Amino acid sequence: MGLLLGNAQREAAKEGNASAKDALKNLGRVYLHNRDVCAQEAVYRLTNMHPKECSRKVVFVPVGDNVVKMSLPLRVLKQKAASGNLTTEDMWMPSGVDRYKNRPNDGSFNDMCIVTFASEYRVLSKNEKSANRIKLNNDLGFVLKRTRSQPAVMRYVHFSETKNPELFYQSILQLFMLYRKDVQLKPPGFETYQQFYSGGSVRLADGLLHSVKSVVDLNRSKFEHDADELDTIQNAADNDGVLEDAWCELCPEQELEHLECNQLGRDEEQVLDEQIENIPDLGVSREQVAHLEKRNNIMCRSDGLALLRSLNEPQMCIFYEIRNWCLQKVMGGGSQTHYVFSLQVVQGQVKAI
Known part of the structure; x- marks a missing residue:
């Protein structure tokens, strides 16, 4: 849209005789007759697919x-x-x-x-x-x-x-x-x-x-x-408005059961929170709890070997250093934490990794 409006403005400036009002009309005409489309709509139009389809005409x-x-x-x-x-x-x-x-x-x-x-x-x-x-x-x-x-x-x-x-x-x-x-x-x-x-x-x-x-x-x-x-219902809705508690009037028993279930759920949450506060090991705020997500995608051996071959010498050293620590940790040895510090020169500047 920016390119189209820019071209329209340059065309109006080239003519020289166009007034500000005519130039603004040209810009408005370009803006109203063109619009941006997303990638999905562009594919639908290029392949002559129907953006919408109904079972009946x-x-x-x-x-x-x-x-x-x-x-x-x-x-x-x-x-x-x-x-x-x-x-x-x-x-x-x-x-x-x-x-x-x-x-x-x-x-x-x-x-x-x-x-x-x-x-x-x-x-x-x-x-x-x-x-x-x-x-x-x-x-x-x-x-x-x-x-x-x-x-x-x-x-x-x-x-x-x-x-x-x-x-x-x-x-x-x-x-x-x-x-x-x-x-x-x-x-x-x-x-x-x-x-x-x-x-x-x-x-x-x-x-x-x-x-x-x-x-x-x-x-x-x-x-x-x-x-x-x-028609009678439509007229009543237009004149009186839509009743927000209409479901309560139609089915009061189900609405009462729904409110009791909500209250019971809030009571159970409150009791659970009180029990957690009494246990020091579980009394952790939600902000301190980390969320771990297990990724199911596992790299095959050939892809992993190809990725290792592409590493440079510093990256290879870091990889084997972490690998040896993991093997020692699995066998019951090694330190509790392991820190790796490396310096890398990027465009004349030293960066710590």
């Missing part, structure tokens, strides 16, 4: 009136504008909602909501070829049923039924109601989405009329389990 379904759309590339927009074919509707890339509205006209897709469609089917890229691909209407490409993996996990915005009732009913109709045009979510004669949800009806592929509420609730139950209870 996650698909987000937008809801509401002002849905975010992605525009076509600037090159395509310029070509359409030059030919006079650019309109406000043709300047956007097709979204998942557009593909759902242009699903095939058969029984299985007619009774399918957008959540089921996005969960069980994926968009087929232009380079992929499959004999089981399904063509969408209006040349919006192809989709393929997810057979190698499980259905995708769906994500969408949740609105409060009490605080924003109109947005709540609009969102659940968009998610769990079958439609091909937005006007079908609030047909003429219904002023609000809630009225259509409560009193509307829709004809399915079986030719019978079904209430909108039954269709939406059935599709919603497949993807949301205990949604109302979870």
Whole structure:
């Protein structure tokens, strides 16, 4: 990062005409568009490995009136504008909602909501070829049923039924109601989405009329389990905060047993400390106790001989001096402690070892 910022500063100084504000913008642009990566991430990126992987795909379904759309590339927009074919509707890339509205006209897709469609089917890229691909209407490409993996996990915005009732009913109709045009979510004669949800009806592929509420609730139950209870808990947590002693209220007997075990452990430690203080040989502070760690790695004979051959004359003398003391100590002789003092000249200076 320092090299990049330094290069950007030198480039700004070479131009000469750049003001301090422009130079600072260039430095900020370099800083925001570059970052350091660790060695592990660099290896992952160089080998085209996935930094993260999920067992299921996650698909987000937008809801509401002002849905975010992605525009076509600037090159395509310029070509359409030059030919006079650019309109406000043709300047956007097709979204998942557009593909759902242009699903095939058969029984299985007619009774399918957008959540089921996005969960069980994926968009087929232009380079992929499959004999089981399904063509969408209006040349919006192809989709393929997810057979190698499980259905995708769906994500969408949740609105409060009490605080924003109109947005709540609009969102659940968009998610769990079958439609091909937005006007079908609030047909003429219904002023609000809630009225259509409560009193509307829709004809399915079986030719019978079904209430909108039954269709939406059935599709919603497949993807949301205990949604109302979870919303109530979330609202209570947001309003009242998280109870730190909630476990004590749920399981008071286990919490009491846990506290008694902790108290018993503290009492045993106190008794052990008192016994140690009464024994002079064991009454040693923790700061004076050394920690010994046994190393299991043993050097083989060939490596040891090669290491000995690489020693110089002073190092060889010290090695054999310590070796003879160890042999005498094992045989029951030798002094209790053994000190070795050596002088070494390093770059004209004498150092004691």
